[in-house]
Amino acid sequence: MSEVTIYHNPSCGTSRNTLALIRHAGIEPRVIEYLKTPPSKDELRRLIADAGITVRGLLREKGTPYAELNLGHAKWTDEQLLDFIGQHPILMNRPVVVTPLGTRLCRPSEAVLEILPVGPVAPFTKEDGEQVTDPGTRVEPRS
Structure with a gap:
């Protein structure tokens, strides 16, 4: 089994x-x-606790039934919100990555660099052309 797990949605950039x-x-x-x-529900609780976020911090609004379910209303308990995520997994914000160094909701994607058990990572180009440089990568100044 891999030391790194990603909760992934292939439709999400x-x-x-x-x-x-x-x-x-x-x-x-x-x-x-x-x-x-x-x-x-137990896995969600563990991911949330390990990432140091709240249940609401895991909720995704865009492209989900968040508004129609009125999830922005303060009346919902964490347990009820977890039930909604269970019924509508699209409500889970993504990606969540688990490594031996921690658990993170990786938004933006380069947040994963903080918890990868390797490093530094060579510069990387995202789908949109944005360049990502690992802060642990030494870049020689130009003369």
Whole structure:
């Protein structure tokens, strides 16, 4: 089993960039397409706790039934919100990456660099052409 796991949505550019960045670092992660295989409520609790975020911090609004379910209303408890994510996995923000160095909601995708068990990682170009440089990479100044 891989030491790195990504909860991935292949339709999401940030998720694709994060997966490509992990692979660019020489790691083949365990890929969980969470829309096909949603995490259990206990797994969600663990991911949230390990990432140091709130349940609301894991919720995604854009492109989801967030508004129609009125999830912005403060009346919902964390347990109820977890139930909504279980019923509608698209509500889970992505990608979430788990490594031996920690768990992160990797938005932006380069946030994954903080928890990769390798480094530094060579410069990487995202799908949109943006260049990502690992802060641990030494860049020689031009003379």
